[in-house]
Amino acid sequence: MNEAAFKYEVGINKLVQKPGRSLTEFLDWDIVKGVFRLDVFTSIQKHIQKHFKDTRLRQLMEFPVLFLGALPENTPALYSLMNYADIKGGTWYPNGGMYAVVDAMYKLAVELGVEFHFNEPVEKIQVKAGKATGVQTTRGEKTYEADIVVSGADYQFTESVLLEEPYRTYSPAYWERRVMAPSCLLYYVGLNKKLTHARHHALFFDVPFESHAAEIYKKPGWPTDPLFYVSVNSVTDKQVAPEGMENLVFLIPVASGLENDSEEVREHYFQMIVKRMERHLGESIADSVIYKKTYSVTDFVNDYHSFRGNAYGLANTLMQTAVFKPACKSKKVSNLFFTGQLTVPGPGVPPSLISGEVVAREVFKIFGR
Structure with a gap:
């Protein structure tokens, strides 16, 4: 230790x-x-x-x-x-769930004078003479002028879609050579009863670790018999589910870029892991499900433009660490910066938030504001 x-x-x-x-x-x-x-x-x-x-x-x-x-x-x-x-x-849980953190950050930003424009995707970062001049959105081709542009979107998407080719630092070949951390298969589930023996956090190691890990990294494919994690946050937080009911999230790590991400495949795994949890708890779950939403590789692509549908960014190999990651400042656009899980310091919620702090300091250091 x-x-x-x-x-x-x-x-x-x-x-x-x-x-x-x-x-x-x-x-x-x-x-x-x-x-x-x-x-x-x-x-x-x-x-x-x-x-x-x-x-x-x-x-x-x-x-x-x-x-x-x-x-x-x-x-x-x-x-x-x-x-x-x-x-x-320790493992800390924000009352109200993870979105409570997002909501708190949003409220603080509004108090500090930040303006938000929702449901208005950016279509293009406008660049002139190597300097970003603004962003163009889908709402009536509206353009917002800017002295500095910081992209918190997926790095690969920002470069390959929002920037014209002369202003891209990294080629398609570069991105194809990147080693990705996993994606995941998620289930958001509501039960019409309370579970007697459930805990807030549970990791299921009832199958071989090596087999599942190999199906993520050595021979990427849908896992044969996966390990999984379950959060029953209504055990701790009474406001996340109606009285007498339970709120569950199941998470299965899977390889990035998997194909055949169908509802049939998702249902197959749901039945598999629920049966294993039922055996462990000694009580039924499947017959009490009143709400279920699935989320996986194709959703990460469609909703977040996530490269290869990854959920955790670049793999933390030695050659994808620090200076070997995609740079937080564009090498071709003088006032364009990047935050998020594909740049420094790396994947996960805390590192992604830290990337914003790192970029903020760089902006102040370079532009003095």
Whole structure:
């Protein structure tokens, strides 16, 4: 735990706040002298095996890595900092659900004078002489003039669709070579009863970890027998479901870019994991479902223009870290910046929010405002 604590402190304070625009950013004495303690060149699988003998504990410690975009044997042991964050920092739940965080940020922004224009997709970023001059939207071809443009949309979509070709930094071939973190298959479910033995969080490790991981990364395909996560947040938060009812979310990690994402495929997996949960709880679930919505690869593409339908951004391999990620500042448009999971520092809600902070500092540093 002390090793993971060191990685966490260096990672949070020295690495994730960097804009990743130059290797010189990392010429920090704490990073240089601690490079071997960061375990960048050791796999997290070997690192965990050194400390744990029980197979179940090893799988539990390796599971978070599944969302980073590589198998445990190919992921730097640096990312044991995730285990430290989970165990020591805890898992925090915002009352009202995750959207409560979005709503709070929106209200704060409005108080600070920010104007929002909803249901008005951007069609084009206008560029003149290497400088973004504004954005054009679908609403009557309206154009908003801008001194600085920050794109929080999918990076690949912004470059390949919103920018004309001369102003794109990365080619189609570049994007095709990217290694992606997983997508996921989600079920939002409402029950007309309370579950007796359910907990807020549950990870189902009742099938082999290695098989599912291989079907995400080695031979991408719909999993044969997947691990999955279940959140029953109505156990903790009474406002997310009517009295006497339950609110559940099921999540199955799957490979990005999968085809045949049909309702039949989704229903097959729903029946599979619900039966496993019923066996574990010793009570029925399927016959009490009064609401169900599914969400997966094609929805991420259609709703968010997500590259290959990914849910977690680029894989956190060594060659897709820091300066090797798509840059947070365009190399061809002087006042265009990028935030989100495909740029620094990486995937996940906290890193994506941090990317906004990083870009804000870059804007102030370059433009002085």
